[in-house]
Amino acid sequence: MQRVFTIAALVSLLVTPARSEPCQLHQAAAIDMDIEGSGRLVVPMAISGQPVKLLVDTGGYASMLTDSTVDRLGLQREPIRAGIVRMFGGERIMKSVTAHEILLGGLRATTLNFLVLPDHDISPDTNGSLAPDILRGYDVDFDFANAKLNLFAPTTCSGNLVYWTDAPSAEVPFSIDDSGHIRFDVTLDGATFDATLDTGASDSVLDLEAARHAFHLEDGNPALKNMGEGRYGTSYSYPFRALTFGGIAVNNPNLRLLSRSDTHLGGSTRLLLGIDIIRHLHMYVAYRQKRLVVTAASAH
Incomplete structure (x- = not known):
């Protein structure tokens, strides 16, 4: 059975069993x-x-x-x-x-x-x-807790990559597209979207047209709020309840809804997971193994 650990008011961790054998990592x-x-x-x-x-x-x-x-x-x-x-x-x-x-x-x-x-x-x-x-x-x-970006030699170890703590952790398998982007499926209020992990985005963004289709959002829906014009056109907000991916649950996510004609989101990506959510996590990205391992940012 998975257990739920609160990382912050925003994010919870659905813990998967820890891998028994720790990997020997080589920091560069x-x-x-x-x-x-x-x-x-x-x-x-x-x-x-x-x-x-x-x-x-x-x-x-x-x-x-x-x-x-x-x-x-x-x-x-x-x-x-x-x-x-x-x-x-x-x-x-x-x-x-x-x-x-x-x-x-x-x-x-x-x-x-x-x-x-x-x-x-x-x-x-x-x-x-x-x-x-x-x-x-x-x-x-x-x-994030220690304000460090750590680079390690790529590992082939299939064991436990969480070297910084014995606290609960979760793992998210991902794919890499032709641009080198980290992509995985997320579930938002029961609908599945192709998401990209984007530390360069200050806000998490959802494709407006995809949201309209998945949740039947019409212009007259009082919950769909027009937030005004910005650099990327008109943005909207909507009271989503939960965003989940791998073992992570984001409660009441604050997503900016923007039109694809303004964002030019590439490929099948419909959601950008930005730094507003990412900063609550400690993340280890094993690019070659396509494994994303996370704990709470404060877990040390």
Whole structure:
């Protein structure tokens, strides 16, 4: 029988039996995380000896540097070979740069490619993003309680990945799409949606058209609240009761309902699980094994 443990007023954990054999993990880096005003995560990197701050974005397509950062570093812009990349909201990215002498938490790279991001697409104190093109080369551990992003050598161990506590844990199997995004099914008030784990999203988002279809939401429904116009068009709210995935239950989730014509959500994704929910968890992402293991953020 599964037991339910409350993580926060928002999130509960439906605990699965712990794996008996702990994995021997090999840490590659421990990186300090700063928290933006929106709650999103920023980590330091150095490029050619110059400091930059990058948003940790599991929902990104490729790592990016802002236009002003590219100018400051004196990097040469080149057209993207693949053509055009579209971001959430439809912003088109058409240029890339090659950076040299990269340092991330003690890890070094001679060269890395970055897409060029318009300055208005990110907080003015942030210089770009760290996306799955880099992250998926490691097991990635999000330790919110200690403000650490821990990178581990990818493990092949099928045992217990929860190295930080003996507290209750849950595991979510996932798939990885062509963009490197972590995807799994979630259940929202009895309806199933394809979700993407997106640490770069400050809010969790549900596709408006999918919600209308699943819950028969008409414009005259008094519970469907128009929250006004924003950067991604008109947003709505609705009093959902519970969102569950794997062994995790999110009570009364606050989801922004946005039209697909405004968000340009790709593929079959209909829900973005953003940092507003993720920050209540301690997450270990084993990309190669496609395992997401979680505890309460405070469990140590």
